[in-house]
Amino acid sequence: MKLQSLIQQILQKRSYLCVGIDPDEKLLPNSLSSIGIAGIEKFCLSIIDATAPFCVAFKPNFAFFEAFGADGFGLLEIISGHIRKKHPHHFLIADAKRGDIGNTSARYAEAILTKLNFDAITVSPYMGEDSVKPFFLEGKWVILLMLTSNKGSENFQKLSVGMSGEPLYVEVGRNAMQWGNTENLMFVTGATHPDELKKIRQLFRDYFLLIPGVGAQGGSLLEVSQSALNESVGILVNSSRGIIHSSSAEDYLEQAVLASSMMQKEMEEIMRSKGLVQ
Amino acid sequence: MKLQSLIQQILQKRSYLCVGIDPDEKLLPNSLSSIGIAGIEKFCLSIIDATAPFCVAFKPNFAFFEAFGADGFGLLEIISGHIRKKHPHHFLIADAKRGDIGNTSARYAEAILTKLNFDAITVSPYMGEDSVKPFFLEGKWVILLMLTSNKGSENFQKLSVGMSGEPLYVEVGRNAMQWGNTENLMFVTGATHPDELKKIRQLFRDYFLLIPGVGAQGGSLLEVSQSALNESVGILVNSSRGIIHSSSAEDYLEQAVLASSMMQKEMEEIMRSKGLVQ
Numbered sequence: 001m002k003l004q005s006l007i008q009q010i011l012q013k014r015s016y017l018c019v020g021i022d023p024d025e026k027l028l029p030n031s032l033s034s035i036g037i038a039g040i041e042k043f044c045l046s047i048i049d050a051t052a053p054f055c056v057a058f059k060p061n062f063a064f065f066e067a068f069g070a071d072g073f074g075l076l077e078i079i080s081g082h083i084r085k086k087h088p089h090h091f092l093i094a095d096a097k098r099g100d101i102g103n104t105s106a107r108y109a110e111a112i113l114t115k116l117n118f119d120a121i122t123v124s125p126y127m128g129e130d131s132v133k134p135f136f137l138e139g140k141w142v143i144l145l146m147l148t149s150n151k152g153s154e155n156f157q158k159l160s161v162g163m164s165g166e167p168l169y170v171e172v173g174r175n176a177m178q179w180g181n182t183e184n185l186m187f188v189t190g191a192t193h194p195d196e197l198k199k200i201r202q203l204f205r206d207y208f209l210l211i212p213g214v215g216a217q218g219g220s221l222l223e224v225s226q227s228a229l230n231e232s233v234g235i236l237v238n239s240s241r242g243i244i245h246s247s248s249a250e251d252y253l254e255q256a257v258l259a260s261s262m263m264q265k266e267m268e269e270i271m272r273s274k275g276l277v278q
Numbered sequence: 279m280k281l282q283s284l285i286q287q288i289l290q291k292r293s294y295l296c297v298g299i300d301p302d303e304k305l306l307p308n309s310l311s312s313i314g315i316a317g318i319e320k321f322c323l324s325i326i327d328a329t330a331p332f333c334v335a336f337k338p339n340f341a342f343f344e345a346f347g348a349d350g351f352g353l354l355e356i357i358s359g360h361i362r363k364k365h366p367h368h369f370l371i372a373d374a375k376r377g378d379i380g381n382t383s384a385r386y387a388e389a390i391l392t393k394l395n396f397d398a399i400t401v402s403p404y405m406g407e408d409s410v411k412p413f414f415l416e417g418k419w420v421i422l423l424m425l426t427s428n429k430g431s432e433n434f435q436k437l438s439v440g441m442s443g444e445p446l447y448v449e450v451g452r453n454a455m456q457w458g459n460t461e462n463l464m465f466v467t468g469a470t471h472p473d474e475l476k477k478i479r480q481l482f483r484d485y486f487l488l489i490p491g492v493g494a495q496g497g498s499l500l501e502v503s504q505s506a507l508n509e510s511v512g513i514l515v516n517s518s519r520g521i522i523h524s525s526s527a528e529d530y531l532e533q534a535v536l537a538s539s540m541m542q543k544e545m546e547e548i549m550r551s552k553g554l555v556q
Contacts, residue, residue, distance in 0.1 A: 022382070063378060063385035069355060069393055074348035099402065100341060100375055101428040101495075104300070107341035115347055124377065126404045126423055128430020145404055150379040152406020155453055156446065159439040168434065168446070175433055217379075 001091050001119045002139075003183045006208075009056045009089055010233050014268035014277050018057035018093065018210065019260060020240025021047065021079065022064045027245040029252055037071045043252075044075070045082055047244050050253045054264040057091040057236050058083055059210075080116050091236075093143065093210070094118040099131045106134040113140045122188060122210075125172045133179055142185050144176050147200065149190025149213030169196075173204055182206045189228070191219025191237070197227035201234075209235045215242030221263065225270045233276055239263060279369050279397045280417075281461045284486075287334045287367055288511050292546035292555050296335035296371065296488065297538060298518025299325065299357065300342045305523040307530055315349045321530075322353070323360055325522050328531045332542040335369040335514050336361055337488075358394050369514075370397045371421065371488070377402040377409045384412040391418045400466060400488075403450045411457055420463050422454050425478065427468025427491030447474075451482050460484045467506070469497020469515070475505035479512075487513045493520030499541065503548045511554060517541060 010016050023040050025033055032039035048058060060079055065072035083092050098108040098121065112121050113135065120141035123132055135142045147157050147169040157169045164171070173187060189200050191213035200209065209228055213219040214237055221237060228235045239259070247255035271277045288294050301318050303311055310317035326336060338357055343350035361370055376386040376399065390399050391413065398419035401410055413420045425435050425447040435447045442449070451465060467478050469491035478487065487506055491497040492515055499515060506513045517537070525533035549555045 061378070061382055063376075063382045063389065066351070066389040067385045067393070069389070070348045070352035072389075073344070073351040077347060095378075097376070097378055097402070097405075098341075100339070100373075101426070104339055104341045107345045111341065111344040111347070111350075115345070124375070124402045124404050126402050126434060127375075127426050127428055128433030128435070130428050130430040131426075132430070148379070148405050148409075150405060150408050152408040152410070155406030156404060156439075156450065157406070159446070159449065161434075161437040161439050161446070168437070168439070171437065172434065 005089070006056070006091055007232050009091070011277055013054075013056055013264070014271055015054055015056055015264040016233055016236050016267055017055040017260060017263050018059050018236045018238040019047070019051045019055045019243055020095070020212070020238050021058055021060040021244065022240045024064065024245060027248040029248060029250045031250060037068055037075065040068065041075055041078060044079055046253055047256055048079070048083060049086065050257050051243060051260040052087045052090065054257075054260040055090070057093055059093040059095050059238055059240075061095040061240070076116055080118060084117060092119045094121040097122050097124050097145065099124040099127050101127065102130040102134055105131050109135045109137055113137050120186070125176070129175070129179055132176065136180055136184055140184070142180055143210050144172065144185065144187055146173050146187040147189050147193055147196055149192045149217050149219065153190060153193070170203060173200070177204070182208070186210050188212065190217075191224045192217055194219075194223050194227050197224055201228050201230065205230060206232070207234070210238060211235055212238040212240075215239045221266055222270065225267070229270070229274055229276070233271070237263075237267070283367070284334070284369055285510050287369070289555055291332075291334055291542070292549055293332055293334055293542040294511055294514050294545055295333040295538060295541050296337050296514045296516040297325070297329045297333045297521055298373070298490070298516050299336055299338040299522065300518045302342065302523060305526040307526060307528045309528060315346055315353065318346065319353055319356060322357055324531055325534055326357070326361060327364065328535050329521060329538040330365045330368065332535075332538040333368070335371055337371040337373050337516055337518075339373040339518070354394055358396060362395060372396040372399040375400050375402050375423065377405050379405070380408040380412055383409050387413045387415055391415050398464070403454065407453070407457055410454065414458055414462055418462070420458055421488050422450065422463065422465055424451050424465040425467050425471055425474055427470045427495050427497065431468060431471070448481060451478070455482070460486070464488050466490065468495075469502045470495060472497075472501050472505050475502055479506050479508065483508060484510070485512070488516060489513055490516040490518075493517045499544055500548065503545070507548070507552055507554070511549070515545070
């Protein structure tokens with residue numbers, strides 16, 4: 001998906017919501033938890049169809065599928081195929097946090113971006129340039145971990161580095177701008193760091209940011225939006241558990257619709273207040 | 279596998295060789311490349327059986343399996359089962375370089391260490407403590423990326439950080455020693471950094487190091503051994519392509535035996551010269 005198409009979708013739907021597809025079998029309604037992997041499949045596809053009107057992106061996290069072994073990996077193929085067919089204008093992100101030496105990253109890129117046909121993949125920067133570059137395939141996106149939403153982001157990402165004394169996450173971003181550009185590179189920046197988000201927006205003005213950590217992890221949608229929106233919107237805000245496991249009873253779809261539509265409405269208001277939509 | 283068992287295996291076999299199982303379908307002999315995933319399976323299992331006498335560990339890299347989708351993931355299950363049954367004293371490393379927020383890392387740990395039953399997993403440190411700790415399951419090992427063998431290791435891993443001015447890779451190691459210990463934590467340190475290996479050995483004296491980058495990537499077995507051996511051996515040296523794809527003709531097994539047995543012999547000589555074996 002091209003940058004302009006993504007922005008167009010966001011403006012049309014008045015939503016920059018990304019729904020994280022991280023199915024936890026312990027939180028499924030009884031009718032689905034009793035039928036194994038078929039229940040997970042039905043859960044994921046129904047959640048996707050129900051929330052599609054309110055979001056512009058879906059983000060399955062691979063851990064929650066690998067936990068089911070080969071069947072789980074097969075389910076990723078089914079989900080990707082389903083979204084391509086029924087929701088072709090949604091941006092499809094593989095939350096896989098891969099990164100390895102060059103020839104190995106190339107195999108991950110082939111597996112996830114080409115064969116599974118995801119639009120984008122989250123990539124860990126630790127191994128540097130040759131571990132990241134193989135993911136820049138034609139028409140695909142790298143979403144590089146910059147400042148993550150978890151507590152452990154304090155351990156290394158915020159350390160001041162080198163001559164500049166800038167935090168590592170800024171150094172990661174500065175390097176990455178030499179590997180990609182605003183049309184194939186985004187950054188992961190957690191909602192749990194509102195002050196740093198403002199700084200990141202100043203330094204990386206035109207880059208899209210994928211922002212997890214709203215909801216269950218404690219970030220505020222209004223606050224992160226005010227810190228990080230730019231004149232092309234420039235953010236995707238992810239919610240996973242807060243939407244898909246908003247209920248673990250048989251009304252899970254109604255509750256997911258409610259949670260995602262409420263986020264969409266809040267986003268619409270924020271966009272209107274910023275003059276991004278009328 | 280316990281630390282003492284691993285050391286015992288190394289001393290008995292006079293080998294600290296880890297064979298990397300990274301099958302590239304373009305480098306298979308014709309008889310195997312023509313039959314799809316069944317050829318990959320036959321290749322991997324025959325390589326494992328042929329090289330088992332000369333090595334103490336096997337390390338499949340997940341990228342080379344995910345490239346075959348659900349079938350590839352299924353093949354990882356077959357490989358793990360095969361090794362557990364036929365080579366129960368070999369140390370089985372998942373080269374997966376995972377790492378995510380806590381609840382997600384826990385799912386990766388479940389998928390790879392519990393369900394696939396690997397002994398150890400390589401983990402990326404970028405997301406910090408809560409992304410690493412879920413992998414410390416009872417009887418399992420974390421092998422944390424410290425200083426990798428690729429060129430991109432220069433980008434971030436060698437930056438001096440914080441008050442100490444130590445390079446990031448040292449800071450990673452120092453933090454990790456608070457999360458694990460010598461009986462459940464190893465570090466990945468590339469063979470392509472012989473000078474840094476000496477420093478790492480001094481700073482992390484009793485920790486096992488997993489050393490990739492010998493052979494195709496340019497590191498020297500003798501040099502890295504001299505830099506990094508400790509009184510309990512303390513290293514696993516990995517070779518992947520240099521062994522498994524040493525020939526792409528029908529004699530691939532003979533050539534893999536030749537390459538792995540030569541490395542074992544060189545290791546035996548080095549261990550003898552250090553007084554580690556008689």
